[in-house]
Amino acid sequence: MTHMTSTDMLLSVQDLKVHFPRPRSRLGKPPEVVQAVDGMSFEIRRGTTLAVVGESGSGKTTTALAVMRLSPITAGHIQLGDMNLGDMRGEALRLARKRMQIIFQDPFSSLNPRERAGAAVRAPLDLMHVGTPDERSARVNELFEAVGLRPEQQHLFPHQFSGGQRQRINIARALATNPELVVCDEPVSALDVAIRAQILNLLVRLQRQLGLTYLFISHDMAVVEHICDDVAVMYLGQIVERAPRRAFFAQPLHPYSVALMSAVPTVGGGRRRAAQRIRLSGDPPSPINPPSGCRFAGRCPVTEPACAAELPPLREAAPGHWVRCRRVDVIDGLPHPPLQMPA
């Protein structure tokens, strides 16, 4: 979608589909398929963060798992640097996993309660046979310090840490094999609000120090604005808008993005960039055999009959700013959202 040289780009995902066939369909009905992800394409430059945002059920986690090759892929191409991840199997995939790691939302359930913190961080090093045993021990010490824990805390069990500290252990474990790509699936949503900023700042610092590339999954626009370079908004398995952070937050174009943004409160208690909150009617339609036209048409405040008839393509409304909405106009080279937002 954007013009990048091959050395700039670390991850390229093209037309990714993850469909889950339902075990049993009703007699005489066509087979039911959950189209969790349906034609996602995006790229992430080295050392940058792409945030994928959207409501619950839009397909964010399925995208993250597919990129990590932890979920089956129905179609599409996933390229990490020089490796075609989509085609990898067995030992090749195991080795490729050194280069990509995932941090999950829940720091409590992602650690084994009976495993000491140091052993949890060391596990990927043992699994990948990285260095000698002494080098692995030294690396664990280094990782504890890098995430703001004391090396002597490695002997403690998960229940002896706070939620924020447990997420630090998860981050240390994710970094153990020196990955290039870290997929962060809602890494702060389960934490107390007071702790969230600390963990986000840690992720930002580690990115700068280590040149990490993040695919950052979130439903929280305030978190996304803090952390990302680029934003992709998902709705029902598809990207409806993709833009550099500044362009997106200055002027979201898709009516769904505008509604998401209008729900973000400001410090003073008002709404972010809309005079009033735009409340969407109804729930997202089911990802089982979803509508063939624009998937947002049924809830869109500015829909017109043609929207439901045909799925609009993702088109570039301004340099690097892509939107899947036929109602967005481009006038004199400037994109105009169908919903006008006061500055």
Ligand SMILES: Nc1ncnc2c1ncn2[C@@H]1O[C@H](COP(=O)(O)OP(=O)(O)OP(=O)(O)O)[C@@H](O)[C@H]1O
């Ligand atoms: N293994 C599976 N089998 C069948 N359906 C699935 C499977 N995994 C996910 N889904 C469905 O795919 C859709 C997308 O789910 P996904 O978890 O990716 O969304 P999400 O945006 O990450 O939501 P949340 O923020 O709640 O985690 C949902 O309708 C979900 O029920």
